[in-house]
Amino acid sequence: MPKKKTPSFIVEYPIIVDSQQERELNARFNAGFRLLNAIQSEALIRMELVRNSEAWAEAKKLPRRIKNALGEPINNPERAKAFEAAKKQYRFTDFDLQAYGSLVAKNSVWIDAKLDAQSIQKIGTRVFKAVNKILLGKAKKVRFKNNRSFSSMEGKQITTGIRVDRKTETFVWRNIKCRLIIDWLDPCEKHGWEQEWKYARIVRRELNGKTRWWVQIICEGIPYQGRKNTQTKDDLVSIDLNICNVAYVSSSHAELKPLADKVPTFSQEIKGIQRKQDRSRRVNNPDNFNPDDIVLKGKKQGRKVKRTGQIKRGKKLKWLESRNYKRLGRKRRELERRKAAYTKSQNRALANEILRKGGKNVNLENVSVKGWQKRYGKAISAKSPGFFQSELIRKAESAGGLVNKYSTQKTACSQTHLDGQRVKKKLSERIHRDRTGVRMQQRDLFSAYLGLFVNQDGYLSVEDARVGYPRSEPILTAAWRRSVKA
Numbered sequence: 270m271p272k273k274k275t276p277s278f279i280v281e282y283p284i285i286v287d288s289q290q291e292r293e294l295n296a297r298f299n300a301g302f303r304l305l306n307a308i309q310s311e312a313l314i315r316m317e318l319v320r321n322s323e324a325w326a327e328a329k330k331l332p333r334r335i336k337n338a339l340g341e342p343i344n345n346p347e348r349a350k351a352f353e354a355a356k357k358q359y360r361f362t363d364f365d366l367q368a369y370g371s372l373v374a375k376n377s378v379w380i381d382a383k384l385d386a387q388s389i390q391k392i393g394t395r396v397f398k399a400v401n402k403i404l405l406g407k408a409k410k411v412r413f414k415n416n417r418s419f420s421s422m423e424g425k426q427i428t429t430g431i432r433v434d435r436k437t438e439t440f441v442w443r444n445i446k447c448r449l450i451i452d453w454l455d456p457c458e459k460h461g462w463e464q465e466w467k468y469a470r471i472v473r474r475e476l477n478g479k480t481r482w483w484v485q486i487i488c489e490g491i492p493y494q495g496r497k498n499t500q501t502k503d504d505l506v507s508i509d510l511n512i513c514n515v516a517y518v519s520s521s522h523a524e525l526k527p528l529a530d531k532v533p534t535f536s537q538e539i540k541g542i543q544r545k546q547d548r549s550r551r552v553n554n555p556d557n558f559n560p561d562d563i564v565l566k567g568k569k570q571g572r573k574v575k576r577t578g579q580i581k582r583g584k585k586l587k588w589l590e591s592r593n594y595k596r597l598g599r600k601r602r603e604l605e606r607r608k609a610a611y612t613k614s615q616n617r618a619l620a621n622e623i624l625r626k627g628g629k630n631v632n633l634e635n636v637s638v639k640g641w642q643k644r645y646g647k648a649i650s651a652k653s654p655g656f657f658q659s660e661l662i663r664k665a666e667s668a669g670g671l672v673n674k675y676s677t678q679k680t681a682c683s684q685t686h687l688d689g690q691r692v693k694k695k696l697s698e699r700i701h702r703d704r705t706g707v708r709m710q711q712r713d714l715f716s717a718y719l720g721l722f723v724n725q726d727g728y729l730s731v732e733d734a735r736v737g738y739p740r741s742e743p744i745l746t747a748a749w750r751r752s753v754k755a
Contacts, residue, residue, distance in 0.1 A: 276667075278492040280461025281472075283450040284440050284482040290447060291480065297442075298473060300383040302419035305392050308370045309411060312400040315361040320404060324355035361404075367393035385443060387430035388422050421485075423470035431469050433486055435462075440484045442471065449484065460493040461486060476606070478599040491667065498621050501668040504628030507720030508661070509682070509713045510636055512645050513652045515619065516713035516748075518721060519627040523744045525714055525752035526619055528652040529612040535604040542601045549594040551577075557586045616657040620664055629670030631661065632720045634677050675720075675727040682716040682723075687735040705735070708742065711749040718745060 286294065319325055328351035334342045356362050360369075370393035374380040380389075402408035412418070424430035431442050433449070440447045452458050470485040494500075502519075509516040516525045551558060558578040566572045580586070623631075638655035649655070662672050684691040686704040694701075694712070701715040710718075718741055722734045 275489050276491055277467060277487050277489060278461070278667075279485050279487055280458060280492075281483050281485045282458065284447045284471075284484055285450060286447050286482050290445055291482075293445060294471070294473070294482065295480075297383045298419060298422065299416060300380045301388070301392060301422050302414040302416060304370060304374060304377075304380050304384070304389065305396060305419065306413050307373050308366055308393055308396045309400065309413060311369055312361070312366055312396050313411070315359050315365075316400050316404050318359040319355055319361050322355055322359065324351070324358055328352045328355055361397075363394050363397045366397045369393065370396075384422075385424075385430045387425045391423050391425060417475075420474065421470055421472045423485075424468050427466040427468050427486075431471055433466070433469050433484060440469075440471070447482075456495055457493045461488050464488040464490050475599070475602065477603050478596075498618070498625065501624045501629040501665075501670065502627065503630075505630045505632065505721060506623060506627030507717045507723075508623070508631060508633035509717035509720065510633065510654055510658060511713055512641055512648050512654060514713065515623075515654075515657065516711075516717040517623050517627045518714060518717040518741070518745065518748075520721075520741075521744070522626050523714060523717070523741075523748035524622075524626070525711060525748055526622075528619070528654055528657055529615045532611040532615055532651070533608065534651055535608055539601055539604055542597050542604075546594055546597050546601070549591055549597070550588070553589045553591055553594070554586075557581055557588065612651070612653050613656060616653060617660055620657060620661040623661060624664055624668060624670075629665050629668045631665045631670060631672045632723055633658070633661075633672070633674055634680070634682070634720070635674040636677065673723065673725055673727075675723045679727050680719070680723055680729040682719040682729065683712060685719060685729065685731065687731065687738060689731045707738065708746070710742075710745050711752070714745050714748055 328348060331348040331351060332345055333348065335345045337343050353362075367390040370389050371386065374384060374389050399408070399411045403411065422431065424432065427433065433439070434441055434446075437446075438449050438451060440449060451462065465488065467487045467489055470487070472483045472485055474481050474483070504519050504521070506517050506519040511528075514525060514527045517523065557580060559581055561578050562576055563573050564576045566574045636658075638649065638658065641654070642649045665672050681691050684693055686692065687707065688703075688705050690704055692704070699712050700709050701712045702709045703715075718738070719729060719731075719734050722730045722737075724730065
């Protein structure tokens with residue numbers, strides 16, 4: 270019988286680690302990522318066997334939805350059982366991969382000496398969840414880890430394995446005991462310490478070229494609700510998400526805000542470091558590059574340009590990295606980390622503002638940020654609209670609000686006028702001139718206003734939008750003026 274799910278939140282504390290403890294922790298993380306890669310290789314083999322099996326093909330033929338005794342459509346339980354049976358036939362389950370991980374650890378001896386049984390099992394669960402997404406069509410591939418990208422390990426219970434001792438305020442993992450840095454004046458940290466704990470996770474991060482360690486405690490309940498910036502309003506708010514800005518409209522407030530406003534991109538610094546690294550790499554590894562050649566450029570292919578040699582293909586290359594190359598790499602990673610941290614901080618603050626001034630019941634379009642990535646790669650990287658959208662949904666649901674994601678094809682809010690007609694616009698047209706003759710509005714704000722009148726079934730009520738527009742027009746106009754001044 271599965272365990273009953275309860276709400277959870279995470280509280281994080283820094284760890285004080287000496288040189289000997291850090292050496293041992295790095296060794297355990299080294300064992301962890303090697304075990305993960307071994308389990309992942311086996312999981313991919315088993316996943317392919319399941320996907321190509323007759324049992325899986327027969328399960329796919331079963332209908333997804335059936336009607337119950339009351340005539341209501343429900344998910345077909347027989348289909349789910351058939352899929353599970355196909356997985357068990359080829360031992361592609363969470364339990365089987367946990368067992369395989371324990372077997373690999375015992376056979377290697379040194380991995381079993383570094384890791385406890387619970388952390389080994391959680392690595393098996395981690396691999397199963399990742400590879401199972403490929404089987405279900407939710408992902409295309411999984412990445413194998415290296416010592417830098419493998420950054421966390423966790424236990425299953427707070428009482429054994431990776432844990433925290435309340436009495437001594439220390440992090441404990443087998444023979445390692447490290448003191449925690451707890452700010453008792455911070456209400457969030459104090460609130461997390463006083464809650465019931467589920468399990469703990471140790472996290473490794475590289476800050477300014479140095480390794481730092483944190484312990485994350487997964488607590489039962491809800492996070493601290495006393496901060497003014499995280500208060501929520503019980504109202505309906507509509508969101509129109511764009512590549513670089515977001516418009517939100519409620520019954521009493523509207524704004525057009527940029528995503529990740531004034532975040533430094535460090536683009537020039539990163540490009541300069543990449544050029545230096547490329548020169549260093551070519552000097553220290555001349556045999557790994559083809560010789561320079563001449564290529565023809567221009568419309569008529571008449572301009573000769575010297576092109577530096579490309580990396581040789583077809584064989585595994587060994588790379589020699591100088592101290593200067595590694596130092597530049599640490600500097601580049603620090604700039605990229607700072608850029609990502611600034612972006613996340615600004616987008617989280619914007620999500621809090623929407624829930625505080627707009628409302629915790631959210632209507633938003635079901636847009637595909639992955640589709641935007643193919644066309645606007647650098648802009649998506651700098652502004653991170655996907656992260657903002659996921660944070661907004663998470664915070665709204667955590668506050669007890671409802672999130673309604675509706676189809677853009679059904680509603681077409683950016684094309685719809687108050688008389689019900691749809692007229693396509695170019696992306697460059699940022700002004701909406703309605704056919705009913707009302708004052709023109711900013712396109713994103715007007716689209717967000719129409720989103721207020723989309724019901725739970727995903728249909729837009731244009732009649733209600735037309736009736737309510739005179740009351741909301743001053744709010745939209747004021748928001749447009751504020752965005753222009755900003």
